[in-house]
Each structure stands twice: as C-alpha cells, then as structure tokens.
Amino acid sequence: MKLGRHFTVFGSAIFCVVVFSLYLMLDHLQLDHINNPSNGERFENGQLGILQDKIDHLERLLAENNKIIANIRDSVINLRPSVKDGRGFLEAGNESQVLVVPSAPLIVPIDLEDCQFSSQTYSKAADTVQMLDVYDLLSFDNPDGGVWKQGFDISYEENEWDDEPLQVIVVPHSHNDPGWLKTFDDYYRDQTQHILNNMVVKLHEDKRRKMIWSEISYFSKWWDNIDHQKKDAVKKLIERGQLEIATGGWVMPDEANTHYFALIDQLLEGHQWLERNLGVKPRTGWAVDPFGHSPTQAYLLKQAGLSNMLIQRVHYSVKKHFASQKTLEFFWRQNWDQQSSTDILCHMMPFYSYDVPHTCGPDPKICCQFDFKRLPGGRISCPWRVPPQAITDDNVQQRALMLLDQYRKKSKLYRTKVVLVPLGDDFRYTEAQEWDQQFNNYQKLFDYMNSHPELHVQAQFGTISDYFEILRKNVGMDKVGMSVGLSPFPVLSGDFFTYADRDDHYWSGYFTSRPFYKQLDRTLESHLRAAEILYSLAFASVQKFGKPNNYPAAENYKLLTAARRNLGLFQHHDAITGTGKDWVVVDYGTRALVVYNPSEQTRTSVISIYVTTPHVHVLTAHGQLVNAQISAVWEDVSHASTELSFVASVPPLGLAVYQLCKGAEPQSELAHYMFLKPALGHVKTILMVTDGNNNILNASFSLEFLINFDLWMSEGRNVLLLQTLKLKEDGSKHSIKVEFLCYGTTSKKDKSGAYLFLPDGEAMPAVIRVTKGPVFSEVTTTFTHVTHTLRLYNIHGVNGQAVEISNSIDIRGEFNREIAMRITSDLNSKDRFFTDLNGFQVQPRRSMTKLPLQANFYPMTSMAYLEDSGRRLTLLTAQSLGATSLRSGQLEVIMDRRLNQDDNRGLGQGVLDNKITANSFRLLLELFNSRENTAPFSYPSLLSHISYMYLNHPFMPIVTSLDSTVLALAPYSPLSSPFPCDIHLVNLRTIQSQVEGGPSEQAALILHRKGFDCSISTKNTGLLCRTTGGKIHLEKLLTELKVISLIPVSLSLMHQSPRGPVEQEINLKPMEICTYRVHLA
C-alpha cells in the first residue's frame, strides 16, 4: 500500500492505544484516505467525538464491574452473621494464627530436587530455532523486495507438483473486534448479527462452503437472540464441519499486556460456554490481529487441549527470514521445556496483513483482484487500481491461472505441498450479496482448477482445522500429535516481540499507552480472583453446613459471571483503573474492619485507610492494641487528610478482624514530617540537607538520598532522588539512582533524543517531603508532572525486603511527550536484561544498537530485572508498561505517553485522554553467588514471586458496622498451612451448572507451579513457606472442608486428563499450570 511515512508514524500513535480494535479504524481510514483524500479532515472530527464516547462508555462499564465485584465480596462477608446456629463456617478459624507475629526461619527449607529445574544446563537440539539467536543473526535492513515489498522474488518449476498435487485450503473468516469506533453492542447490531444470520443461510445453500468463527463474546450474544430452529441449523453446520469455532476464547486477546490469569479466565469463559451450548471442543487457535505473539498463549492453548495454532503479526524481518528458511511452520516449544511436552504446531502467516490482498500470495495487486467484495460498483475497491473481475466462462481460465500462480508461490515458503489461504477481513460477510460474490466466484475458480488435471492442484474451501488435518496427513503425522521424530517441522522457542509491520514502525508504544486503564485492569483481576475464591469457599461451606435463607448464591453467581465477561472484554481494550486506597471513614464509635488475604501465603503487611480523625486506634478482634501510625495524605502541598496505617497479619485466603476505635486514648503514633524546598525567587539560596536527615531505613536496609538543590538549580541535574541503597546484612553499598526523563515524539528522529525531565523555570519547584513513622518511612519528591515516592516498611519479613515506589504522573498539559523512569545502578549487566511475559515466564532480552530505540522496548507485565555476577536488581510492577535497558546497569520504564496530531491524520488524538495515573512498583536487590548465565530462560527468586503477590494482590479491607445485634465477627482460616512457596492458586472458580446459569457444586481449581532461581539466597527473607517438590495434599491443607472429588482436566475443563481420574495428592511439574475439577463440601 502506498502510504506516506507520516501516516505510519501517526498511525502508530493510535495503534498503541488499545489492543485490537484500532486496526479496524486505521484500515477504514486508510481506505477512506486512499479513495477520497479530501474526506480526511471531516472524518477526523467525528472520530474524536466517537473516541471520547467510547472512553466514557469504557469507564462506565469498569465502574459497574467494580460495583459487581464489591457486591459479591460484601455478600460473602455478610454470610457470616446470618449463620444462626452459632457455628457459622467463618468461625472455624484458628484464631491464634491471626495474632502470630511471624518468626521466620532464617532459611526457607528447599529440597535440592526443587532446584534442579532452574539450574539445568541449556542444550540446543538440531533443527531448533531460538528467537534470541534469530535476533543476533538478522541485520534488520529493509530492502525493497519487489511485489512482495518486505520479502523476495519467489520462483518455481512448472513440474514441481506433477507427483504430488498442490492442495489449496481457502479459509473464509471474519474478524470481529469488540469495537472501538462503535461499542460492542453497536457492532453487534450493525454488523455481527447479520454476518452470523447470513452464515446460517449461505452455508446451508452449499455443503462445500466453510467458515470459521473465534470471538465467543459475539457468538454467545447472537445465540441468545436466535430461535431453536436456527440453533439447530447452526449445530448441523458444526456437525458437518462447515462451521468451525477457532480458539473459542471470549475475545482474541492481546498477548503483550495481558496477565495469564486473565488470558485463562477469558479462554475458560468461552470454552465453558461452548461446552454448555454447542458441545464443541476447539482444536486450533486463530490469532490474526494481536500486535506480537507470546509463547504464554501457545502454552495455554496447548494446556487447553488445542493441537494447532495460527499467528500473523510478527516482525517483517523475522517473517522474511523464516520464509527463506521455510520455518514459517514449526512446533512452538516453551523455553524451559527440554522434551516436547509443550509443543504445539504453529503456522505463521508470511505477509503484511490478514486481508485478502495479503493472503493469496506474494503480490497484493493480484490478490486484491480476488477479493470479490471489491468488485466495481461496491463500497470498497483495490488501492492498487486493478479491480476484481467476476468469474465467467470467458475469463475463468486466465483468472484461475493467475490465482494459481500466487498459490504456488506462497506454497514455496513452506515445507509441504499444502497451502493455507485465509479469505476474509474485519467484519466481512455482513451482506448476503457478499457471500454470493465470494463463494460463487471462488467455487468457479476451484471447479476450473480441479477439473484440469494438468494443473496438479486440488483447491477447496476449508476450516482452519481442515487445513491442519490435511497438513498433518500430508507429512504422516496423526491429527493431534506433537513433534515426532520424522516431523518435517522445526522446533522454535522464544517470543515475537516487539512487532514491526513496516520500516521502523515498532509497536512498543502500546505497552504503555493509557496506563490508567492498564492499572485498572490489574486491580479488577485481583478483585475478581478474590471474589471467585471467596465465593467458592463460601458456597462449599454452605453445602456443608446448610444454606442460610438469605444467602444469595445464585444471584451472586450471576454477578460473578457478568464480572468475568466484562473482564474478558477488557482484555481486548486494555482497561484498568487506579482506584487508590479504599476509603474507610471512621465517623462514629467503633467499626469492624475485616481484612481479606487473597494470597495462599500467610501475610504480614500494612493496611492503610483514610479516616476522618487522627484520634483513632486499632485493636485486634480480642482487644489487643495494634501498632499503628497516623499520617497525612497530601492532596496538594498545603492540604492533607488523615491516613491510618497498621500492621495486619492474616492467614492464607483467610479473614482477620480488627476494631477501629475513635477516641483520644490510646493515641496512635503520629508520623514526623520534614519539608525541603528551595526558597522561591532565590535560586541561589539553597537549603542543604545534612547527613543524618537524608536517609530512611528499616530492618533490612537504608536508602540514601543526595538532596542538593544547588546542583539541581545551577546544572539542571536530577539530584533530588535516590542515590544509594545500603544493605544492613553485610553493610554493602549499592549505587541505585532514580531519574525521570522525557521523550519527545514530534517526529521519528526526536524519539532518540531523550532528555532529562525537568520542570521549566516558571513551574513549581520541586518539593521534598520526608515522612518517618513506626510503620513506614518515605521520601516524596514532587515535580511538575511527577510525584515520586519511595517507601520502606518497618516490618520484618517480605514486606520489609523491597523498596516501594509510587509515581503519580500527570502529563495532561503536555503534548508529544513520553515520561520515563530510569533506574541507573552499578550492576554490570552489559546489554542483557529480562522482562516477563504475561506474568507467567521470564524472557531474556538483549538491547541492540542495530535496532532503533523503540524496538528495544518490551512489554513488562509483572517484572523486569538486571543482573551481574553477584547481584540481581528486580523491578516488580503493578501494571503493564513498556520497559528496556539501554545501557549496562540501567532499567527504563515508560510511565505515560501523550501524543497529539500534527498533520492531517486524526488518529493521534486518541492518546490525549490521559488521566492522573498512579503507578506502583517494588524494587528488590538480591545477592547471589557468582555465575555466568546465558541460557534462554531465567527465573525470579522465591522472594520476588511472593513480593509480586504483595503488590498485585494486596490485602482487601472491608469495613462493616459493629452492630450489637449481629454476632461478633470471627476470624476465618480455611487453610491449615500456607501453600508451598512455589505453588500459586491461580483461581478457584465455581463452575456454572447446566441449568439456569447458576452455580454447580464443582469448581475449577487452577494451580501454577512457578519456576524459581535457587542461587539467590532465601536467608532472612521472611518467607514462611517451604517447597515440596510440586506436591500438594489438598485435603490436608483444608481446615474443615472435605475433598469430595478431585479430577485432573485440561486447562479450560474440556478434556479429561490422561493423568488419571482421581488424585488426592496433586503433583505439578515446574512451570506447569494445571486445572482440577474439584468438589469441596
């Protein structure tokens, strides 16, 4: 397509914003732009209004979702007083546990066997592709490849198919985004329902016609609106193999910013719907539009029982290289897997896009002529200015040979004589006429090809699984097999970030865009997970002890279902909100505070809540006074409200109860404050802070700040922030500096011109506030656009091991700016750094000078780290952001971006909806024994894993009134001991019953055994757990619930596991995610 560079650059701005749906908008705009350039400006004004409406709508939905989850949570909590027989299920807890101040063992007991996994040496087998090596190999030049612009000339011999004909499988598809330009409902009303309605009619007209569908969010909405007759007709189409559900997730999720909890949740929701309504088990994944692809998704599809998958948006240089090596089809294997248990057969599409011009073969000008929706007189045409021709007896020979030439050339990029040709685009097949145009014309072409044996071709419509079935048969593999010895396909490990679709147009901006929503998303996930687990435990207890009359089990389940589906939809849209602190107002007498610990580990951590008076103290459920701190919450420099912080200790998945009492005595300790700022108007009058004031410390370490206004004012140096971290354990000092920078984005070149972030002369000068108190101490620096806080908790244990970083970013007054936080350490990390993928696994990275700056940014979903021979510096994050390491010892995170339009493109406007965004992080410095590690895998430490849980699944405080008429609230402790350190309870999700959409007595128990690095010491980390070789005896873990049945199943519950029918003891392999169908009572 002949599009200007300016278009590409500003196209990228908007693409970065939300995940999939914007592609649709650009595509439409591209066409508008090409067809009618004068239309551009008018369009763009309408665009902005729609965009704003869409954002407002998204926010309303998110607020609603939060309400739903809060409702469920409250209802579960309220179940307690309603148990009238005095032995309510929530009272069964071991109360002494709540009060225990953890006496941590010095070193966590870890079996040596548990360490073998992470310390295994890496050996690369033959015919394997490691993506890190591919990046080393490629020059990332971008020569003009001719008709296949990003590729090369493809030639073939006429007689190549004489012995074995070419098999062509044309797969009709329609990509339906949960919309952006329009809402989900509007898209459904205007387009999607017509596509599906026409599908039923048009597929029944001819049994040779096929279609695939992937978004269950749309499909289920349609299903609810059609009559029984039509439902039966759909089932018939599925039985006959004319209609295939590909992937079958609630949406086609983003793979960069999503957490694996949400990826699993939306897949499960889609698959459960399919099982209940259609009895369909998807076999093949279909992901044509996510901006880059993650091996985590490959793993999850494999665990869900799928055998094949297709991906599309991969860097054009990688595609070209793979095409030349014929490695576009491969078994995708996880980095850590030394056998083949995680292998899934993957087809990578070779060309620029999934539209018709880029799917029949290398020449888009030719392929476009076979998109019969673009026949002259229609609404869309071919930008290459050669229109399609309807197929007639007169032209069929010429047209068939022309198309066959493209099919043959495409097949030359693969190792077999089977070629896949997707036929579709966004929201295609809406009108009956379009079905006739595509299917009738193609059928004439196929009939011609197939009736001329001298062409040696067999062409047909097929589903995506038809393609893989024929492919597997062609090479002698069974339908579902993995990479068996004689498979012609290579094995590939690694990921496909960061995506570039052309030139230096890297799609790394969307790793950060709209961080406000990204944080909301993570908060929502955490709340949904908590609600799911509490609901399942409560429901099991209700079954055991009898159901209180007023417990709304079915109503709550409906709300849960709504919340799951909303969250599923947002995996498409990058939605997330910074909710800040829970507001609890102690305005009269005494209130009870119930604290829920959503983690599977015992936790001692700080609860902070807003209160209306500083005259408040905290008691345990038994009346013992709790250590508490009263601090000011600064709304601006001169105004503050009051915050109460105290240390709570709560058993795993349990509830603890505290009393908040108003009254002058006993007084909670007030925090001490110190303010430092240069005198206004007297730049040379400098307030120097002397030693002794410029550090804060806790039991583990101290932080030293260089606070030198003189240097800052005179040299513009960023010297108001953290400089040194000193470990108490060995007295070692480590240089760790935090800075903020701005990137300009007005033009492509500016992007590399990073400059230090400093307020201009007229702006408010930086203010530094030092807070010291018994529970926490912190240093807050306020700049014009950034408020940056470093906090240390004065707690022994996990919470005291990390520095908490909170940034509040407000760049609403700026244009074309990206704000980054840069942490510069003295670690000798060279060009190597590590970022996680979907919170599931860690991917080693290398920053490369041969790549442009923006290409070196990678998604950071849960953490990024640097290491040298003796230390590892980890930044854990509470929200997905883009991160990189541009120099040895440096870690850089983009905090927010604000882009405006600059020319006649309206797209860039989409990133002007910035909000004040709170980003939070934890910084961990860990020591280990000297080593050199160049393996393509790496694992966080146990402390890092557990610290991440503190950040992403914090305590959830719930306030209730202490009314004398209800029974006193008692602590609740469903587990007799914490889970093993390395096993994470991903979810305990009550399964929907077959009838009425209510809860069944079974739940999906999803567990993940995390890989962890054993060379990092667990000494004095405060961890209270141990490792068990991946074993859990569920019933022994439960205090009073019994395990009625426990059945291993595939990830999304669709398949029985070959691991046997019932296990009492669960046994997980390292890194494995497993689902069990469990009945507790």
Ligand SMILES: [Zn+2]
């Ligand atoms: Zn899309």
